[in-house]
Amino acid sequence: MKTLIKLRSASFLAFAERFILLITPAKMGIAAIGMLVLWAAFQSAWDNLVLWLLGALLGFCLHRARFCLAAAFRDAVLFRDISLSKAMIIIFFVSTIGFAFIQFRAYSLGLPIPGNIHPIGFHTVIGAFIFGVGMVLAGGCVCSMLARLGEGYVLALFILLGIMAGSLAGAYNVGWWEATIGSIKPVFFPDYLGWAGGITLQFLALGLLYLLCARIERKRL
Amino acid sequence: MAASHFLDLVGEICPVPLIIIQKKVADIEAGDSLLIETDYPRAVRNIMDWCRNNAHLYSVEEKGKGIWRIILIKSEAKPF
Numbered sequence A: 001m002k003t004l005i006k007l008r009s010a011s012f013l014a015f016a017e018r019f020i021l022l023i024t025p026a027k028m029g030i031a032a033i034g035m036l037v038l039w040a041a042f043q044s045a046w047d048n049l050v051l052w053l054l055g056a057l058l059g060f061c062l063h064r065a066r067f068c069l070a071a072a073f074r075d076a077v078l079f080r081d082i083s084l085s086k087a088m089i090i091i092f093f094v095s096t097i098g099f100a101f102i103q104f105r106a107y108s109l110g111l112p113i114p115g116n117i118h119p120i121g122f123h124t125v126i127g128a129f130i131f132g133v134g135m136v137l138a139g140g141c142v143c144s145m146l147a148r149l150g151e152g153y154v155l156a157l158f159i160l161l162g163i164m165a166g167s168l169a170g171a172y173n174v175g176w177w178e179a180t181i182g183s184i185k186p187v188f189f190p191d192y193l194g195w196a197g198g199i200t201l202q203f204l205a206l207g208l209l210y211l212l213c214a215r216i217e218r219k220r221l
Numbered sequence B: 001m002a003a004s005h006f007l008d009l010v011g012e013i014c015p016v017p018l019i020i021i022q023k024k025v026a027d028i029e030a031g032d033s034l035l036i037e038t039d040y041p042r043a044v045r046n047i048m049d050w051c052r053n054n055a056h057l058y059s060v061e062e063k064g065k066g067i068w069r070i071i072l073i074k075s076e077a078k079p080f
Helices: A002-022 A025-043 A046-065 A069-078 A083-108 A122-138 A142-151 A155-172 A174-181 A189-220 B016-027 B041-053
Strands: B004-008 B033-038 B057-064 B067-073
Touching: A025 A046, A046 A142, A069 A083, A069 A122, A069 A142, A069 B041, A083 A189, A122 A155, A142 A155, A142 B041, A155 A174, B004 B016, B016 B033, B016 B041, B033 B041, B041 B057, B041 B067
Parallel strands: B004 B033
Antiparallel strands: B033 B067, B057 B067
């Protein structure tokens, strides 16, 4: 009797295993995309579908490139490896052009200017320091942590909990922050230098940083 | 006779793997090989870049799901 049960459970496990082995990441991905397309068709929420696809593509690039904002700063200091720092400067170049278009369009239509235009001050320095320490201790920034979580790296789950706790605390106290810091007028370059001047200054600063990186790289070799 | 060494870095997060490897490689003789196992994907890229910059020979293979095995042979060149 005992052996019979044993045999049965073993064959059941083998049976289940055959089905589990049929599930591959590619098949799961195709199933997820299929379900989303169906959902979008039912809700006629095609905008969301496009956004989701863009997000998925960005995530794929992030994962494949092993892009890591923490490494862009940390490796430059620790290992004098600045390939990622250079990549980040290029990202700023591209996004400056894109955002200049978006913001100038809103400005010329008389709409409020989109983007994170916030006041700077000593709080920026303190916040950046705390964020930097957390980022290096966690082994990556928020986006590479999400990519790692998607990969199945369990530690990232705990980091995600930390990010959620911090974001919740920030959102809960956002009124106090706005009352304290929000009264300072933000520095928005186009207000002072005009649009062309602001963009030129940004390009000059980025170009100088890039040249500095290239110099460090040449020195090492 | 070239010796072979092993480093188990599974569970270490960036930047710890490369720091440990740098120390280990400084200790071993030129021509020695070092076998490294890590599960941190960004560290794999860091190690590859570092090897290329310091002219160490290396090869990378994914041993299992999420574990990479890197074999490194220390070069004669002086580290920077």
